[in-house]
Amino acid sequence: MSTETAPLGDAATGRMTISAIAASIGVSVPSVSKVLNGRSDVAPATRLKIERALQEHNYQRNARQTGTSAAPLIELVFHELDSAWSIEIIRGVEQAARRNGLGVVLSDLGGSHTPDQRWMDEVISRRPHGIILVLSMLSAEQRRQLDTRSIPYVVLDTNGETTVGAPAVGSNNWNGGLSATRHLISLGHRRVAVISGPGDVLCSRARVDGYRAAHAEAGLEPMEDAIRWGNFTVDGGYRHGLELLTRANRPTAIFAGSDMQALGVLRAAREQGIDVPRDLSVVGYDDLPLAAWVGPSLTTVNQPLLEMADTAARMLLGIARGTDPNPRSIELATQLVVRESTGPAPA
Amino acid sequence: MSTETAPLGDAATGRMTISAIAASIGVSVPSVSKVLNGRSDVAPATRLKIERALQEHNYQRNARQTGTSAAPLIELVFHELDSAWSIEIIRGVEQAARRNGLGVVLSDLGGSHTPDQRWMDEVISRRPHGIILVLSMLSAEQRRQLDTRSIPYVVLDTNGETTVGAPAVGSNNWNGGLSATRHLISLGHRRVAVISGPGDVLCSRARVDGYRAAHAEAGLEPMEDAIRWGNFTVDGGYRHGLELLTRANRPTAIFAGSDMQALGVLRAAREQGIDVPRDLSVVGYDDLPLAAWVGPSLTTVNQPLLEMADTAARMLLGIARGTDPNPRSIELATQLVVRESTGPAPA
Numbered sequence: 001m002s003t004e005t006a007p008l009g010d011a012a013t014g015r016m017t018i019s020a021i022a023a024s025i026g027v028s029v030p031s032v033s034k035v036l037n038g039r040s041d042v043a044p045a046t047r048l049k050i051e052r053a054l055q056e057h058n059y060q061r062n063a064r065q066t067g068t069s070a071a072p073l074i075e076l077v078f079h080e081l082d083s084a085w086s087i088e089i090i091r092g093v094e095q096a097a098r099r100n101g102l103g104v105v106l107s108d109l110g111g112s113h114t115p116d117q118r119w120m121d122e123v124i125s126r127r128p129h130g131i132i133l134v135l136s137m138l139s140a141e142q143r144r145q146l147d148t149r150s151i152p153y154v155v156l157d158t159n160g161e162t163t164v165g166a167p168a169v170g171s172n173n174w175n176g177g178l179s180a181t182r183h184l185i186s187l188g189h190r191r192v193a194v195i196s197g198p199g200d201v202l203c204s205r206a207r208v209d210g211y212r213a214a215h216a217e218a219g220l221e222p223m224e225d226a227i228r229w230g231n232f233t234v235d236g237g238y239r240h241g242l243e244l245l246t247r248a249n250r251p252t253a254i255f256a257g258s259d260m261q262a263l264g265v266l267r268a269a270r271e272q273g274i275d276v277p278r279d280l281s282v283v284g285y286d287d288l289p290l291a292a293w294v295g296p297s298l299t300t301v302n303q304p305l306l307e308m309a310d311t312a313a314r315m316l317l318g319i320a321r322g323t324d325p326n327p328r329s330i331e332l333a334t335q336l337v338v339r340e341s342t343g344p345a346p347a
Numbered sequence: 348m349s350t351e352t353a354p355l356g357d358a359a360t361g362r363m364t365i366s367a368i369a370a371s372i373g374v375s376v377p378s379v380s381k382v383l384n385g386r387s388d389v390a391p392a393t394r395l396k397i398e399r400a401l402q403e404h405n406y407q408r409n410a411r412q413t414g415t416s417a418a419p420l421i422e423l424v425f426h427e428l429d430s431a432w433s434i435e436i437i438r439g440v441e442q443a444a445r446r447n448g449l450g451v452v453l454s455d456l457g458g459s460h461t462p463d464q465r466w467m468d469e470v471i472s473r474r475p476h477g478i479i480l481v482l483s484m485l486s487a488e489q490r491r492q493l494d495t496r497s498i499p500y501v502v503l504d505t506n507g508e509t510t511v512g513a514p515a516v517g518s519n520n521w522n523g524g525l526s527a528t529r530h531l532i533s534l535g536h537r538r539v540a541v542i543s544g545p546g547d548v549l550c551s552r553a554r555v556d557g558y559r560a561a562h563a564e565a566g567l568e569p570m571e572d573a574i575r576w577g578n579f580t581v582d583g584g585y586r587h588g589l590e591l592l593t594r595a596n597r598p599t600a601i602f603a604g605s606d607m608q609a610l611g612v613l614r615a616a617r618e619q620g621i622d623v624p625r626d627l628s629v630v631g632y633d634d635l636p637l638a639a640w641v642g643p644s645l646t647t648v649n650q651p652l653l654e655m656a657d658t659a660a661r662m663l664l665g666i667a668r669g670t671d672p673n674p675r676s677i678e679l680a681t682q683l684v685v686r687e688s689t690g691p692a693p694a
Contacts, residue, residue, distance in 0.1 A: 071418075072469065073452065081438050083636075084431050091428050094455045103452040103469060105420070108441045122419065122450060234640045263640050270642050289430075293581045293610045294641055295617050 016057045025053045036061065036149060038124025054148045061150040070320070072102045073128040074313065077115060079136035081108045082233065083260050084288045085305065089134055089156065092309025100317055102129060114139055124149055130316040132156055132309075135201070138166075152319035156312045157203060167319065168329045169312040173203040176301040176334035177210020177255070180283045183299070183336055184253040185214060188345035189281060191223045193251040195240045195261055199229040204257060207285070211255060223251060232257055237264025245272050245280070252280060252345050259284040259291045262298050262341070277343030287337055296340035304332050363404045372400045383408065383496060385471025401495045408497040417667070419449045420475040421660065424462065426483040428455040429580065430607050431635045432652065436481055436503065439656025447664060449476060461486055471496055477663040479503055479656075482548070485513075499666035503659045504550055514666065515676045516659040520550040523648040523681035524557020524602070527630045530646070530683055531600040532561060535692035536628060538570045540598040542587045542608055546576040551604060554632070558602060570598060579604055584611025592619050592627070599627060599692050606631040606638045609645050609688070624690030634684055643687035651679050 018036070022029045027046055034042050035050045042050070053059075074097050078086055090106065097104045105128065109115055113136050115123075120142055123131065131146070131153040138146070138153065143166070146153060155168040177194075184192050194211045197204035208227055215222050228244070230236035237256050244251055245268055256262040262284030266276060274280050276296055284291055284300035291298040311332065315325050365383070369376045374393060381389050382397040389397070400406075421444050425433055437453065444451045452475065456462055460483050462470075467489055470478065478493070478500040485493070485500065490513070493500060502515040524541075531539050541558045544551035555574055562569050575591070577583035584603050591598055592615055603609040609631030613623060621627050623643055631638055631647035638645040658679065662672050 071473075073473075076453075081434055081441065083434065086434055087428055087430065090437075090453065091455065094428065094453060098455075101465075101469065103422075103454065103473060105450040106423075106437065106441060106453045107450070108438065108445075118448075122448065126418075126420075126450060234637065238640070260637075263637065266642060267640050267644075290581065290607075290610065290637070293585070293614050295613060297614075 016059060018059075021050075021053050021057055021059060024057075025049055036124075037127070038121045038149075040121055051145065051148075055144050059148055061148065070127050070129050073105050073126060074102050074316065075105050075107065075123055075126070075128045075131040076134070077107045077109065077119075077131060077136055078134045079109050079113045080111045081106075084290060085232075085258065085260070085286055086134075088288065088305035089309045092306040093132060093313050095306075096310045096313030096317075102317075109136055113137060115142065120145060124151070127151070129320045130154070132312050132316060152316060154312045154316045154319070156308060165328075167315055167325050169308050169315060169332070170203065170330070171303045171308060171332045171334050173206035173334070174210040174213070176285065176303070176336075177207035178214050179210075179334070179336040180207075180255045180285070180301050181211045181214035182217070183338065183342065184255065184281060184283065185218050185220065187253075187281065187342060189253040190220065190345065191226075191249070191251045192253045192255060193223065193226045193228065193244050194255045194257075195228045195230055195237060195244075195265070196257040197230070197232050204229065207257065226251065230257070230261070232261060234260045234264040234267075237261030238268050239264070241265035241268030242271070245269060245274060253282070253342070254280065255283045255285075257285055259286045259288045259298055259300055261285075262291075262300065263294060266294070266296075266341070276341055279346055281342040281345070283336075283342060291337075292339065299339045299342040300337055302335045302337050304334075308332055363406055365406075368397075368400050368404055368406060371404075372396055383471075384474070385468045385496075387468060398492070398495075402491050406495055408495065417474050417476050420452050420473060421449050421663065422452050422454065422470055422473070422475045422478040423481070424454045424456065424466075424478060424483055425481045426456045426460045427458045428453075431637060432579075432605065432607070432633055433481075435635065435652035436656045439653040440479060440660050442653075443657045443660030443664075449664075456483055460484060462489065467492060471498070474498070476667045477501070479659050479663060499663060501659045501663045501666070503655060512675075514662055514672050516655050516662060516679070517550065517677070518650045518655060518679045518681050520553035520681070521557040521560070523632065523650070523683075524554035525561050526557075526681070526683040527554075527602045527632070527648050528558045528561035529564070530685065530689065531602065531628060531630065532565050532567065534600075534628065534689060536598075536600040537567065537692065538573075538596070538598045539600045539602060540570065540573045540575065540591050541602045541604075542575045542577055542584055542591075542612070543604040544577070544579050551576065554604065573598065577604070577608070579608060581607045581611040581614075584608030585615050586611070588612035588615030589618070592616060592621055600629070600689070601627065602630045602632075604632055606633045606635045606645055606647055608632075609638075609647065610641060613641070613643075613688070623688055626693055628689040628692075630683075630689060638684075639686065646686045646689040647684055649682045649684050651681075655679055 018032045022032045134156045155166050196208050228240040284298040287300045287302035291300045365379045369379045481503045502513050504517050543555050575587040631645040634647045634649035638647045
């Protein structure tokens with residue numbers, strides 16, 4: 001396609017110019033500009049036609065031009081703002097942005113994992129230096145829209161396979177699951193349950209695979225019906241915890257998908273008169289500041305959230321300056337932190 | 348001053364125009380524009396001269412004009428981002444902003460209660476619809492700079508007297524202190540200590556005054572050396588808690604300045620083998636989501652953080668549209684929520 005249309009474009013780059021694209025589909029140059037700038041005052045049908053033409057011709061705004069005219073902003077997008085987990089990430093991005101004289105625009109998708117078009121329009125018209133997506137992702141169409149505008153993005157803690165190939169920063173979830181479960185097995189636990197995040201979220205699956213690997217390594221089978229998928233909230237941990245702890249042959253240890261979930265498990269245990277760690281060991285995930293303070297303090301897997309956020313911001317700014325990130329996907333190390341909530345398996 | 352200079356100004360408003368101000372101090376009109384727009388490419392001495400002239404002549408950018416040319420952004424400024432407390436406020440502002448098609452730019456002053464000039468320059472050049480300051484304040488000079496640019500601001504949970512007169516949203520801290528202490532006195536506690544926030548923060552003082560009022564109302568004197576000033580963190584609560592609980596004649600109840608502080612007190616009690624609520628009652632403040640989940644769950648004073656944030660955002664947008672807020676200062680009601688951490692005074 002691009003060779004076919006090259007004669008209409010910029011001889012130096014082999015790319016079509018805005019005016020060539022406008023001419024090729026019979027619309028005005030200002031209309032193409034408006035669509036490129038996220039303005040909504042273009043008829044929907046025209047807009048769609050222009051968007052398609054931009055993509056067909058692989059139009060991409062000159063990144064260097066964009067860099068100088070971009071607003072001094074980074075977009076930080078959460079699928080949902082909740083708990084102290086989000087705060088750690090916000091702080092990391094905010095610190096990196098401040099060092100670079102950039103403001104951080106925060107969006108909360110209200111639980112949706114993909115932004116809507118209205119958000120896309122707002123972002124495109126703000127012309128930020130780039131976008132960091134937390135536990136959320138862009139559709140292929142949205143990624144193309146950003147590519148066309150030379151607005152880079154980085155995914156923090158990728159949550160699904162649609163973002164494969166996108167620059168990403170995460171932490172080693174499989175290793176986290178492995179080390180948490182190894183710790184419990186080494187304490188003599190043979191009935192270890194796991195409450196993970198949603199099953200369609202990659203990090204949840206990786207942790208559960210680490211849990212399985214620790215069992216295999218020790219020549220053990222996981223206990224039957226031991227794997228629960230839920231959400232990362234306290235309530236998620238409480239509900240699964242209550243169910244696990246009230247069944248016959250209950251687990252002696254529970255590996256939770258987040259510190260908040262672990263708090264929920266602790267509450268379920270208290271309600272059932274089950275002492276932690278005497279009767280039940282609990283491992284959390286994240287190592288939020290409060291993990292050290294709750295009672296009992298949580299044995300948990302440290303995710304370096306501040307550092308992950310900082311790394312994502314630096315990667316993003318590198319791409320905005322025209323550097324191709326190498327590697328495109330970074331995984332920071334997780335580390336088990338042993339505190340009061342785990343102990344030897346009950347006899 | 349303004350009558351003296353009126354002949355140079357706009358006859359309709361009696362105000363000086365930019366060109367009149369430029370002429371009055373012998374600088375170019377573009378220089379005045381640059382300073383008004385927060386551009387840094389003006390010599391410091393010239394800049395200072397222009398800033399002074401703008402203020403002397405009470406120059407104010409036409410609010411209606413500003414409204415239409417303002418970027419679709421609200422600035423949200425924290426003196427420090429920490430804990431789940433901040434998240435509740437961010438969510439409230441974010442929701443209100445989204446309803447109005449505005450983005451939220453988040454800043455963290457890194458512990459400082461007043462923004463620096465660099466931040467001011469960035470904000471002025473972003474030209475937001477307005478600014479919400481959380482537990483932070485502007486200097487008189489900074490307020491004048493914003494007034495000149497017609498950028499409105501609202502203070503959320505005012506922390507000092509310098510913001511008197513600024514539009515503000517808070518909650519009834521005095522009442523919160525009163526109801527928490529009344530609850531403890533009604534349970535028979537006569538040795539009630541209070542750990543509040545920093546002594547120079549108004550909300551801390553109001554809560555302590557409520558604590559005193561509850562004692563006076565019951566014809567009681569607060570226990571000696573009962574009032575501690577600290578910071579709102581878990582660590583603050585832990586340190587004061589440990590000190591209070593290891594002294595001779597220790598309190599039977601502690602009213603903490605935040606749920607995080609209360610967590611710290613719970614930890615200090617656990618370490619000392621003091622059972623909550625049997626040997627010690629603890630009341631928190633804020634009613635963060637986790638207050639219901641920790642063990643024991645916290646009796647606490649509910650501050651409607653989401654609603655406070657939403658109210659501040661709506662007030663701000665009203666001012667940006669030219670409405671004078673009435674009242675200028677709103678205090679939302681606080682409410683005691685009784686859970687597991689309080690009980691009858693030990694015999």
